[in-house]
Amino acid sequence: MADTDMATDFTGDHGPKPKKSISGRNIMLYGTLIVFAIYYLLPLYVMVVTSLKGMPEIRLGNIFAPPVEITFQPWVKAWSEACTGLNCDGLSRGFFNSVKILIPSVAISIVIASINGYALANWRFKGADVFFTILIFGAFIPYQVMIYPIVIILREMGLYGSIWGLVMVHTIFGMPILTLLFRNYFTSLPQELFKAARVDGAGFWGVFFKIMVPMSLPIFVVAMILQVTGIWNDFLFGVIYTKPASYPMTVQLNNIVNSVQGVKEYNVNMAATILTGLVPLVIYFVSGKLFVRGIAAGAVKG
Amino acid sequence: MKSIEVKDLSLSFGTVEVLKKLNIDIGEGEFLVLLGPSGCGKSTLLNCIAGLLDVSGGQIFINGKNVTWAEPKDRGIGMVFQSYALYPQMTVRGNLSFGLKNQKVPKAEIEERILRVAEILQIGELLNRKPAALSGGQRQRVAIGRALVRDVDVFLFDEPLSNLDAKLRSELRVELKRLHNRLNNTMVYVTHDQIEALTLADRIAIMRDGVIQQLADPNTIYNRPTNLYVASFLGSPAMSFLTGEITKKGKVFTFDNTQIQLANYSGENDTLNDGPATLGVRPEHVTVHSKAIKGKTVKAKVELYEPMGSESLMWLDVEGQTISVLVKSEDVREKGSTAYLSFELSKASLFDKQSETRL
CATH class of the missing domain: 3.40.50.300 (P-loop containing nucleotide triphosphate hydrolases)
Incomplete structure (x- = not known):
């Protein structure tokens, strides 16, 4: 065409529309975001700063001031020396108790819930809808209602006060939401894949392990994060269903922070709190991307 | 087997x-x-x-x-x-x-x-x-x-x-x-x-x-x-349908003032019974003529046409009923002009008005 030679002689607006970097809209947007970020980060800042100060410095009362003399003594004390009752081995005992509770609870609940969800999504058995409704209904019953009956059940089973009793409680209480999560995810996978696998001769377990599970990494990560944070942060079940020797970290943290004898060691309390919150935090940072992907996949397409 | x-x-x-x-x-x-x-x-x-x-x-x-x-x-x-x-x-x-x-x-x-x-x-x-x-x-x-x-x-x-x-x-x-x-x-x-x-x-x-x-x-x-x-x-472009009546002991298909001779029709039975019916004709089984041929053609008015490359689909109006005809693109006629159509009845289908089955 003859016009091509003229192509560089534009007059008037052309090309991408220029964007102003400082506009009223951007100032509002970033201003608000910065204010909220400070609002939420301030407590964390105070905690970290306080945990690195010695007691004399804390008594001065300048909670926002950075430490003059940085000391890690409060962290050491919180981890291995702080006393709860008769034990003076710090939070470390609670940490290992929590790990011992966490690993089997997360593993067992995810294994069972994924199979539940798979069966509900792909093998429509008789009464599947009723089963699912009852299961979901369980998610809406307040925990407090069930505390005492569970105490009795665990006592009768001889599991009361042991770590395994608590593992069982966590597994059961995680079941409704995890099953829903897995069911929705498996429903969102193309049904034709399932049909193709059946024509190819795979049975219930064959389809599950060879087709479904390899496609479901995101949702397994989501389930893992939900369970790890939920179980790690649990206080109520931990304090009710275990003995002092096997208290999880959260219960022990409470006992350290709320102990009334002696001086209040704010720096040790702050360090202990950060230590307790560290596990869920690390999990989020490591698998944040997969978490978002899995949640989106399960929620939108379900 | x-x-x-x-x-x-x-x-x-x-x-x-x-x-x-x-x-x-x-x-x-x-x-x-x-x-x-x-x-x-x-x-x-x-x-x-x-x-x-x-x-x-x-x-x-x-x-x-x-x-x-x-x-x-x-x-x-x-x-x-x-x-x-x-x-x-x-x-x-x-x-x-x-x-x-x-x-x-x-x-x-x-x-x-x-x-x-x-x-x-x-x-x-x-x-x-x-x-x-x-x-x-x-x-x-x-x-x-x-x-x-x-x-x-x-x-x-x-x-x-x-x-x-x-x-x-x-x-x-x-x-x-x-x-x-x-x-x-x-x-x-x-x-x-x-x-x-x-x-x-x-x-x-x-x-x-x-x-x-x-x-x-x-x-x-x-x-x-x-x-x-x-x-x-079945069929693309689709079959056109004319509703009318079989009269004169199965010899003629009539609607309004139009009559179509059924002599060449090959039906499911040897004879056709008189009564209301639908005549289905595929667009490729209709021929367009410029002049009327007595007893063989039907008068129609061109409504519009759709070009489809080598061929065009003409839509015509026959006494209020629409019929489509496949013609060579160069044979397309002006919108509003009059055309005369003849049907290849050996390839057409007649359906009973009530049961909609082929007669």
Whole structure:
């Protein structure tokens, strides 16, 4: 065409529309975001700063001031020396108790819930809808209602006060939401894949392990994060269903922070709190991307 | 020898009857196409044959064996799906071998069969790729390969070409036909695309609301549709219909002031009875004349035309009824001009007004 030679002689607006970097809209947007970020980060800042100060410095009362003399003594004390009752081995005992509770609870609940969800999504058995409704209904019953009956059940089973009793409680209480999560995810996978696998001769377990599970990494990560944070942060079940020797970290943290004898060691309390919150935090940072992907996949397409 | 026999098959989901006492026999080596609009039950029928849906009543036989209650893997079938349904985490080789591994076929034989299928479908270079790294056409080839490698007598296709673009679709259509000629297996093919149905099928079963309307070879279905529904569903551009009356002891089709002689009509019976009827004429069986020929032509007014490349579709008005005619693009007439039409009645169809069946 003859016009091509003229192509560089534009007059008037052309090309991408220029964007102003400082506009009223951007100032509002970033201003608000910065204010909220400070609002939420301030407590964390105070905690970290306080945990690195010695007691004399804390008594001065300048909670926002950075430490003059940085000391890690409060962290050491919180981890291995702080006393709860008769034990003076710090939070470390609670940490290992929590790990011992966490690993089997997360593993067992995810294994069972994924199979539940798979069966509900792909093998429509008789009464599947009723089963699912009852299961979901369980998610809406307040925990407090069930505390005492569970105490009795665990006592009768001889599991009361042991770590395994608590593992069982966590597994059961995680079941409704995890099953829903897995069911929705498996429903969102193309049904034709399932049909193709059946024509190819795979049975219930064959389809599950060879087709479904390899496609479901995101949702397994989501389930893992939900369970790890939920179980790690649990206080109520931990304090009710275990003995002092096997208290999880959260219960022990409470006992350290709320102990009334002696001086209040704010720096040790702050360090202990950060230590307790560290596990869920690390999990989020490591698998944040997969978490978002899995949640989106399960929620939108379900 | 019958390859597939379906006897009085019914299927309901709750109170909805999807298939109603359906009967069909499919011969060995036959290419049968199930054709119909979405929701007519054609895919459901295929899923029942595959064993992916439990039937509510009736029986299914494959190669003389009653498989009504058999698992899909025990029916001796291979199936190809619309969405390809390739296992995304496996390579092409893994996809092809999955079914054989489940059958515990020896490793050497698996490899041998994969290579043979890869050669037939020309997917040899793709064996180590994952499905995500394949184009749509390649994926569908692998999906067909997954059915082939199972070495079965019956192949079931569930709209296998619907996800492909028009060009690839026509290419793979030819390839499927070639494949059928080469392997001579029984193939049951579900589609809503009439071109696919007409080009591929040995016989077509046209379905509507869970009932087979007509089961015949493409030629018969096209030229002698058994009822008004089949006539209107098949054919692109579609058949035109004129409503009127058969008079003079079956000699003339009349509406308003127009009369069409029925002397050349080849009906289902020797004689036609007088009464209300619908005349169906395909656009290619109408001829346009500039001048009236007494007793043979009908006066019409050109309403509009649609150019379709080498040919054009003219829409004409005949005493308030619309009729379409396929003409060469250079023969198109002005909008509003008068034309005279004659019909090739030997290829037309008359339908009873009440029962809508062919007369």
